[in-house]
Amino acid sequence: MAELDKFDYRLLELLQENSRMTGNELADKVGLSSAACLRRVQRLRETGVIERDVAVVSPKVFGKRMMVIVLLTMERDRPDRYILMREEFAKMPEVVQCHHVTGAHDFVLRIQVSDMEEYSAFVERVFHEPYIKRYESLAVLGSLK
CATH class of the missing domain: 1.10.10.10 (Winged helix-like DNA-binding domain superfamily/Winged helix DNA-binding domain)
Known part of the structure; x- marks a missing residue:
């Protein structure tokens, strides 16, 4: 570099x-x-210092006005699920960012949805699997940077 x-x-x-x-x-x-x-x-x-140029499109254009940050913890006895979860999150249009992290949680997700009803449906569809130990939802009130 x-x-x-x-x-x-x-x-x-x-x-x-x-x-x-x-x-x-x-x-x-x-x-x-x-x-x-x-x-x-x-x-x-x-030289790869700048990896790519992207357009940051406002989610509001697509009616996705609500952002939720999710702290997700997996069951520790299911390490095989980590790879599968990353692949699944990559396919979900609601998941606009996914970070596999260290510490108390395993994943930090940024979810973009239209409203709480859509988020509730997402939670029911995704987070009630036996290999998911717990999740914590943080509704974003505003973004500073």
Whole structure:
């Protein structure tokens, strides 16, 4: 991986906020020429520092106004289920993020649904399996960052 300097880190911060910034916009904020900024961004992409550019679409466009964070704990005697759960979560449209984590819980999920009724149906469909020990739901009131 490429050696990064303060200009690279600043470019990465800016691009995480808006990956469509022009060379001129980047130059104004970083203190390098537009061409230098664009060369650096290209190098960051080619070396894998920037893995991909994505569009962050508001879930509200699809009527998914409610976000729930779920802390999921599996039964410890079923390690075979971890791989299967990851595969299942990847297929579920409600699950927009899934993290396999250390600590008291096994998975942290970000669920996007239209309302509590849809979330309730999701819970009934997914979380009442014998290999799931417990889950904790955290309804998101607002996002700061």
